[in-house]
Amino acid sequence: MASRLRLPDAITLATVGLRARRVRSALSALGIAIAIAAVVAVLGIAESAKADLVTQLGEQGNLLTVASGQSVNGREVPLPVTAEPMIARIPPVRTVTAVGSVRNVTVRRSAAIPAAQTGGMNVLAAQPSLPAAVSARLLLGRYLDPAADRYPLTVLxxxxxxxLGIGSLATPTQVYLGEHYFTVVGVLAPVEVAPELDVAALISFRNAEELFGRTGGPSRIYLRSDPDQVAAVASVLTATTVPDGEQDVQVRRPSDLLVARIAAKGTFVGLFLGLGSIALLIAGVGIANIMVISVLERRGEIGLRRALGARRRHVAAQFLLESTLLAAIGGVLGIALGVLATAVAARLGGDPVAIPPAGLAAGLGAALLVGALAGLYPAARAARLSPAEALRTL
Known part of the structure; x- marks a missing residue:
């Protein structure tokens, strides 16, 4: 009667071999787990970050900015005073707000700090409608209200x-702008589409005029239009802002920065996936090495099974399944570790947790493939052993 090896029996034999050498099996599976965890975590963290950027892209896709140009000596040329009301008259435009640069005014923690140490910060005159226009939110305190026209108040x-080292507004806090102390009433969260606001101290236009002598129009205008009319609005902004055409202006769509960041994240994902693939290959070589050693140590077992009627293919299937199961265990553990790492990273970064199902399937599939490939040579070597040669080791 022909010898048969059912799949459940083959799996049982494979698990017996793994249980007999638990430490070695655990270390081999750990190598696969680390590689798969790295792949899953890279895909998950990148997808979570992209999900947040895509959400922002949907929210900021209808935001446009009009900025003033520069003169031949490099100085900023303010926009016309009529620019903002003219832009507000464009039918698809929903909201408009403006900021104005306050030149030659330093931002310092106190008067004791040398004026040369500006830290790259600047002062901007801003309108009360700014947060709503750029979807900015406050981390601390409040935004500029009508009292900011009467008192020296600023939002950082x-x-x-x-x-400036300001992390709390529990007690009254002041900063030194130019030659005047201003009370800090609020701190903005990072504004992805308007990074110029992140390094600015915002004050009211009235304070900018009365305390620092600022005159002229705004230096930058933010506006939101109907989402399906963004391109049309952008095409008429230059002519609307400077009808005489004697001044250069820059019309931009800040959401293009988000698109560029999404593309950049895709590039880094490819790089880290390559590194994860190398780690997976190294782990596969480790499994192959362990399986070869296992064949050498179990020559007596192989010879006894052959003498009792096991075919070459049965011996090969046993060791191939053992290698594949070892990689599968590592793959499942690696997926769990990768999901955990993604959840932690997304929580710390304030991003939604987004793990592509295809990434999980690809991780497990890669582990199984590496395990099967790693077991091919050891399985073939075990199958080539003749009963007599293998039993000599008993």
Missing amino acids: GHEAARI
Whole structure:
């Protein structure tokens, strides 16, 4: 009667071999787990970050900015005073707000700090409608209200507050702008589409005029239009802002920065996936090495099974399944570790947890493939052993 090896029996034999050498099996599976965890974590973290950027892209896709140009000596040329009301008259435009640069005014923690140490910060005159126009939110305190026209109050950008060492407004806090102390009433969260706000101290236009002598129109205008009319609005902004055409202006769509960041993240994903693939290959070589050693140590077992009627293919199937199961265990553990790493990273970064199902399937599939390939040579070597040669080791 022909010898048969059913699949359940082959799996049982394979698990017996793994249980007999638990430490060695655990270390081999750990190598696969680390590689798969790295692949899953890279895909998950990148997808989570992209999900947040895509959400922002949907929210900021209808935001446009109009910025003033520069003169031949490099100085900023303010936009016409009529620019903002003219832009507000464009039918698809929903909201408009403006900021104005306050030149030659330093931002310092106190008067004791040398004026040369500006930290890259600047002062911007801003309107009350700015947060709504750029979807900015406050981390601390409140935004500029009507009292900001009567008193020296300021709201700091996220990076400006960090540079100045301001992390709480539980007690009255002041900063030194130019030659005047201003009370900090709020701190903005990072504004992805308007990074110039992150390093600025925002004050009211009235304070900019009365305390620092600022005159002229705004230096930058933010506007939101109907989502399906963004291109049309952008095409008429230059002519609307400077009808005489005697001044250069820059019309931009800040969401293009988000698109560029999404593309950049895709590039880094490819790089890290390559590194994860190398780690997976190394882990596969480790499994192959362990399986070869296992064949040498179990020559007596192989000879006894052959003498009792096992075919070459049965011996090969046993060791091939053993290698594949070892990689599968590592793959499942690696997926769990990768999902955990993604969840932790997304929580710390404030991103939604987004793990592509295809990434999980690809991770497990890669582990199984590596395990099967790693077991081919050891399985073939075990199958080539003749009963007599193998039993000599008993």
